[in-house]
Every structure is written in C-alpha cells, then in structure tokens.
Amino acid sequence: MLEDYAKNRVDGKKPRKEGRTYVIDKLQGLDKENFEALAPFVDAVKIYGVLPLILPEPVLQRKIKFYQDLGVKVSTGSTISEYMVAENAFDKFVAAAATIGFDIIEIGENSLDLTFEQKKKITDAILAKNLEFQWKVGKKDPRHQLSIDTVTAKVEEAVKLGSDKVVLEANEGVNVGIYDEKGAIKWNFVGALTAKFPPNTFIFEAPLEHQQSALIAEFGQRVNLAEIHVDAVSSIESQRRGFPTKASFSVSYLRKEPEGGPGAKFVYFIIKTRHPIDQVQIMEMSRLPRRTVQSAIDELKNQGLIIERSSLDDARKKVYSPVQSIWL
16 A cells, blocks of 8 residues: 555666665674565675685575575675785686675775786686676775876776776775765765766765765765665665655755856856856856866866766767766
C-alpha cells in the first residue's frame, strides 16, 4: 500500500550506470538481515585494505558469495593492488582474485608513480581475467596532496585506459582530495575537474554524511558515491529520491564567490542569471570590452566556477554556464 507514496529514481535497477553506492567492508559488525533489505541500494562492496591477504580464503569466499547472492559486486581496494604491484606479483594477485570471486580490481597510485605504459600493462592483466577495473586518483596523506592539474592529468589517463569510472581518493574525508581541513568540499577543486570531465566520470569517495548530502544536493540523484558505511545507505537512498534526511539539513549550501576584480564578479553574475550564454552576449549585456570579458572568463574557469561548452546551435561558438547539478 505505501509503495505508491515512494519516489522512484532514474537508475532504480542494477546494474546501474549512474547513481552508484559503494560500501566499504572493514569487518565491522554486519546485520545480515538488514543488509539483505539494503542490498538493492548497494552496487558494490569494497573489501578494505589488505584484508584479502590476511583473511583465510574460505572466509573471504563466503563473504564474497554472500554479497554476490544479493546482487552486489565485490571489489578489492587500491592498497592491496599497489602492494602487489610493488612486490612484482600483480599477475598472481589478479589470478587469485578471479579464482576467489572478486568482480572489480581497484588500482591507484597512492604509494606508486606509474607510467602510462605500466598502467596499460596492469589494465590488460585485469581484463585478461575477465575482471572489471577502476582507477583511483589521489593521495591519502594530507601532507602530499596533488595539484588540480596533476589530478586532471591522471584522470585523463584513467579515461584513456578505459576505466568505467574514476574514483577520487578521500581517505578519512579530511584535508584530502576535494575536502578541506574541516571536511568541507572544495567546490573550486570540484568545479575545475567537472569543467574538464562530466561529473558522471567520477566516483566521489565521501566518508562523512554531510559530504554525501552536499554532493547529492549539487549533482543530483545520479552522483556516484563510495567509501560509504552501511549505516548510511538508507539515508543516501532517501536523499537520492528527494526525501530530506537529518544529514541533508546539516548541509551549508554556501558556494564560493568569485575572487578578483569587479569585472569577474559582474561577468559571473551575468553567467549565473542568463546561462548558457556566449561571449558576445556577455559583452552586449555588460558593455565591457572583449579583453575584459575574456580575462574574466579565464579567471572564472580557473577558479572552477563556470564550465565552457560548444553551443548546440553553432559548434563554432562557446557558451558558459555556472557549476551546477544540471550536468548529469
């Protein structure tokens, strides 16, 4: 009877292309009956760290089968993958992972610095065993974070390698990747990435509930989220369907305002209120010279506040829109 009042979402059935929720398994206490109820909302479970190395194989196989019987894929973490690469045993690791029953191999460069050719070899080894792969970008250590340009370049490599999605490292969700020292989202960082790639390119690791709520508020129900504790799954699914939750009320949706001179702020105001809009239209509305408008656009793009795209009406023209959820 109550089903008639539930709000559906676009990607309701698995396997989902978008709106994925990836749960982390750290051997925390798991209520199997409750997980069975939540399983339709979970796309994959990642077995944390090097647990696949230290758990007895029969225990690991039973755990994987439990998830798979509920229609949930099982992934390794990037830590064990990197370790096996460093030990020159990656091929053996992938073979064992396939035999044990894993579906996805996650691989990153937290402790490695790989060339594109090395990444291609790793990718080929995974595909040879009929497994899926996902590249993770970022560093766990807050003291050694990557610049936006470096992250962008590594994402581009992952896309070229055919990674279905690219995972953005968050570690504990504080002072790493797209999060600042308080765990708040650095929207200029996110904007710079999504100005280069569609938001559905990414799986955003979001360990903290307010981060999950903010990303859903920004990108909508189809945003991909990872590093989720099982206790947060129902809250995430509720927010994907448009129901407010306790976590969503804690979100402060104050976005970064443009830095710089009055020209950039004025152009940003015009783009926010009249998007999509091209440069000529901005000049006509603002009465600013071309050089000033172009400088303002470049500044706003560098701050990750606007996105540039080809016009649907005329591919020779570029149009501008603010960072917002309509991209998905």
